[in-house]
Amino acid sequence: xxxxxxxxxxxxIVSLTSIGWFVSITATEQLPVNKVNKNKLVTVAVEDxxxxxxxxxxxxxxxxxxxxxxxxGSQVSGEVTYRNPNFIxxxxxxxxxxxxxxxxxxxxxxxxxSEATLLRVKATLIEELASANVAAETVKDSPNIKHSDLxxxxxxxxSARAEVKSAQAKLNQAHRNLEKCDIVAPYDxxxxxxxxxxxxxxxxxxxxxxxxxxxxxxxxxxxxxFEEVFLPSILGGIEAKIIQNDIKSFKREGFISRDIxxxxxxxxxxxxVVNIPDPYGVNSDxxxxxxxxxxKVSFLGKxxxxxxxxxxxxxxxxxxxxxxNKDELIPKHVEIIKEDGxxxxxxxxxxxxxxxxxxxPEYPQKNMQVNVLYKGQxxxxxxx
Numbered sequence: 001x002x003x004x005x006x007x008x009x010x011x012x013i014v015s016l017t018s019i020g021w022f023v024s025i026t027a028t029e030q031l032p033v034n035k036v037n038k039n040k041l042v043t044v045a046v047e048d049x050x051x052x053x054x055x056x057x058x059x060x061x062x063x064x065x066x067x068x069x070x071x072x073g074s075q076v077s078g079e080v081t082y083r084n085p086n087f088i089x090x091x092x093x094x095x096x097x098x099x100x101x102x103x104x105x106x107x108x109x110x111x112x113x114s115e116a117t118l119l120r121v122k123a124t125l126i127e128e129l130a131s132a133n134v135a136a137e138t139v140k141d142s143p144n145i146k147h148s149d150l151x152x153x154x155x156x157x158x159s160a161r162a163e164v165k166s167a168q169a170k171l172n173q174a175h176r177n178l179e180k181c182d183i184v185a186p187y188d189x190x191x192x193x194x195x196x197x198x199x200x201x202x203x204x205x206x207x208x209x210x211x212x213x214x215x216x217x218x219x220x221x222x223x224x225x226f227e228e229v230f231l232p233s234i235l236g237g238i239e240a241k242i243i244q245n246d247i248k249s250f251k252r253e254g255f256i257s258r259d260i261x262x263x264x265x266x267x268x269x270x271x272x273v274v275n276i277p278d279p280y281g282v283n284s285d286x287x288x289x290x291x292x293x294x295x296k297v298s299f300l301g302k303x304x305x306x307x308x309x310x311x312x313x314x315x316x317x318x319x320x321x322x323x324x325n326k327d328e329l330i331p332k333h334v335e336i337i338k339e340d341g342x343x344x345x346x347x348x349x350x351x352x353x354x355x356x357x358x359x360x361p362e363y364p365q366k367n368m369q370v371n372v373l374y375k376g377q378x379x380x381x382x383x384x
Contacts, residue, residue, distance in 0.1 A: 043371040046323050046355040049308055054345060056230045056301035056338065060221035060272075064279065064293045066212035069192070075180045077203040078102040080196055089193060092214070092282060093185040099209065100183050100196065107178040114171035121167045125160035132157050187213050188282060190291070212291060217279035218257070221297050222269040230301040230338065235259055240274050240299040242289070250287050252276055256299060274299075307337070308346040314358060315344050321357040321364055322350075329357065329368040 082101035086093055093099060132153035139152070149155060189211035196208055219242065223231065232238060235256045242252040254276040263270055274297050279289045289295070314320055319331050334349030350356075355372070357364075 041369055041371045042361045043373060044323065044329075044357050044361065045359040045373050046357055047374060049310075049350060049352065049354055049356050051306040051308055051352060054304045054307050054309060054340075056304060057298055057340075058223070058227055058230060058301045059296065059298040060223060061294065061296055062219040062221040062274070064217050064219055064276070064289055064291050064295060066190075066214070066291055067216045067218055067275075068187075068213045070186060070189075070211045070213075072099070072183065072186075072208045072211055074102065074183065074202050074206045074208055075204060076102055076107065076177055078106065078181070078201065080198055080200050080202065083198045087191060087194060087209070089191055091191045092280070093189045093191060093211070095185055095187045095189075097185050098182045099185060100198075102181045102183075102202070104178060104181045107174065107181055110174040111171070111178055114167065114174040118164070118167035118171050121160065121163035125157070125164050128153060128156045128160040183208055185211065187211075188215050190214050190280065214280045214282060215278065217276045217289065217291065219254070219274040219276065219295060219297055220260070220271050221274060222264070222267060222271055224269055227301075228270060230304075232301060235272065238299055240297055242274070242276060243296040243298070244289060244293055245296065252279075252286065252289050254297075304337070304345060304347070306347070308334075308350050309340065309343050310346060310356070312339075312342055312344055314356065314360075315346075320350070321360055322354040323357060323370065323372055327370055327372050329361075329364050329366065329370055331364075331366055 079102065080100050081103050082098070084091075084093065084097065084099050086097075087099045135152045192210040192212050194209040196202055196206070202208070236258060238256045240254045240256055242254050244250060244252075254274050257273040257275040260271040260273060276289060278284050278286070279291070281288050310320065315334065315336070318334055318336060320334055322330050322332055324330050332349050332354070334346045336344045337347050338345040361368070361370070
């Protein structure tokens with residue numbers, strides 16, 4: 001009897017003990033397994049994104065050119081008797097300043113001769129008017145007799161008046177020729193070349209010099225087709241910044257003058273003209289911007305409403321990664337409307353409540369579970 005009791009009790013005790021050990025081992029192993037899985041989750045940094053109104057900055061490059069260039073010629077002939085000391089290649093000449101003078105004696109004599117001729121024909125006119133008055137008085141004594149115009153001296157008076165006008169015109173021409181002996185600058189000028197010297201004889205039409213207008217300069221900049229959509233509706237008068245990259249870069253202020261209005265056949269680009277007042281700083285205390293310099297031009301375009309400005313490294317094949325409410329990675333396709341330096345401007349594909357992933361795993365996958373830290377928290381952990 002006792003032996004049978006032992007046969008029943010001992011197996012039960014062994015079974016209960018084994019079950020207890022199994023439960024104990026399972027419980028002790030379960031916690032580390034969960035802990036290991038949690039630790040294996042990749043940690044990513046995220047940040048909130050905000051839509052902004054972004055003012056587009058359009059940048060292009062071009063060469064500084066004069067507003068106008070003039071080939072100055074002589075309108076009279078003669079010997080050059082005076083040359084302005086600044087009338088040299090690279091010299092600056094103010095508007096109205098005399099570049100050179102041609103001998104004036106012959107032209108001064110023409111003025112005197114024309115004045116004498118004018119006086120002589122005026123005297124003739126006075127005589128003819130007096131004769132006409134006498135004839136008119138004579139006619140009054142015989143009113144019934146018809147008298148011709150020739151008798152009344154009318155053709156002679158008309159001829160005398162014509163001679164006076166002709167003499168006056170010749171006098172005016174003589175004065176103009178005398179004035180043309182002094183060749184003056186039509187505007188504030190830079191002398192690009194000169195073709196005559198002191199004592200040289202020149203004839204009518206001889207090219208004296210080539211002058212560039214330095215009152216203002218122009219830069220013609222190309223605008224690509226994809227940039228045209230960001231141009232303001234009214235271009236004229238928009239301020240522009242002109243930058244010359246040199247050993248010491250410097251800036252100048254200008255404004256957009258006009259759109260040339262045609263597309264270049266070679267480049268398929270439009271061209272805009274930027275005006276730069278006083279490029280050589282003649283009338284202001286600024287650093288000269290020389291003709292021929294290659295410069296960078298930038299100006300403000302349209303304002304893009306409610307766009308996202310993201311660093312380019314976060315956008316791959318028009319895709320960015322965000323984290324949803326379950327801390328899962330979600331790829332989103334975005335629409336890039338413009339590149340802005342190191343950033344992309346995006347107008348579609350994102351929402352304000354999205355949490356943008358800024359530290360992406362090496363092999364991200366859709367719905368991948370991650371640990372989420374905000375960008376500021378990541379910096380705090382690094383500092384610790």
